[in-house]
Amino acid sequence: MTTFETFLEGQKQAGLDDDLIAVLREVAEATRKISDTLKTSSLEGLTGATEETNVQGETQKPLDILSNDILLDACRALPSVSFAVSEELDAEVAIHADGRYAVIFDPLDGSSNLDVNVTVGTIFSVIEAKTAADILKSGRHQLVAGYAAYGPQTTLVLTTGKGVQIFTLNGEGTYVLTTADAKIAPEAKEFAINAARRASWDDVVAAYIEEAIDTGHNMRWVGSMVADTHRIFNRGGVFLYPADRNKPASGGRLRLLYEANPIGLLVEAAGGEAIIGETKILDLEPTGLHQRVPVIFGSKAEVDKLSAAYSARK
Ligand code: AHM
Ligand code: MG
Secondary structure, X not given: OOEHHXXXXXHHHOXXXXXXXXXXXXXXXXXXXXXXXXXXXXXXXXXXXXXXXXXXXOEOOHHHHHHHHHHHHHHHOOOOEEEEEEXXXXXXXXXXXOOXXXXXXXXXXXXXXXXXXXXXXXXXXXXXXXXXXXXXXXXXXXXXXXXXXXXXXXXXXXXOOOOOEEEEEOOOOOEEEEEOOOOOOOOOOEEXXXXXXXXXXXXXXXXXXXXHHHOOOEEOOOOOHHXXXXXXXXXXXXXXXXXXXXXXXHOOOEEHHHHHHHHHXXXXXXXXXXXXXOEEHHHOOOXXXXXXXXXXXXXXXXXXXXXXXXXXXX
């Protein structure tokens, strides 16, 4: 049995920086705490919405705020952390003046699913950032990225750049390695998209989905990107959240820094592809902490078809 701690020891021997290992340990522990909190949340009255809205204008749920606080506490306990960036916070939070790592997170992705007891998750990423200006770097600069999916099981999916490891939380609260080198199937006949928005899709996405339906693809849409991503890790497929073609400047629904980039790093490390039109997600230079981008990721052959179609329409 390889526990998360044993895995970290292996990473240390492979040369991963001690401070980065400490960050991974604390973030994993934070996801364990969030997982525990979620399990009994309705018994504690942690349901519904608060009166607060976040910087994106979304109503915050008590569990959005609690998860954010758990991750912020984890950052404060780490002397090497310089900044925390969160979906739930307007701006970056300075943590330690002499720190060097920024921890970037969506504390509870898919939180509209909480009250219906459907899988939600935490997405996180770490980059080197000594100043606030250093935070706005392309996803290629991510040192580690991962997510925790809180479903029937709590799973932690992680990459330190090469390969993807999947851990499952056991009854004693220990993450145990369950997949050593996760790969995304290069082809799969399954797509995930919010089909209710089809009138707003661009021509590439509209044509791809039409052909997919005509050729017998299946559709799944959880409404939690973490859960949709986890399915893709297990059986392949493609996830699409395009921009609204009538409002391209809005950029779409998902945020670059703490949604698209970490998932992009994981997907590429597992042999998949992650794009924004003709550009790879990881190559996009960010312009803001909460910048929204249209995303497509998953099985390489499927994403390559979309990427080729974007290139061909120039
Ligand atoms: P959130 O971080 O506020 O939960 O928003 C992101 C979520 C993704 O998890 C999911 O893929 C998408 O929003 C769902 O969008 P829709 O409401 O169009 O189904
Ligand atoms: Mg989210």
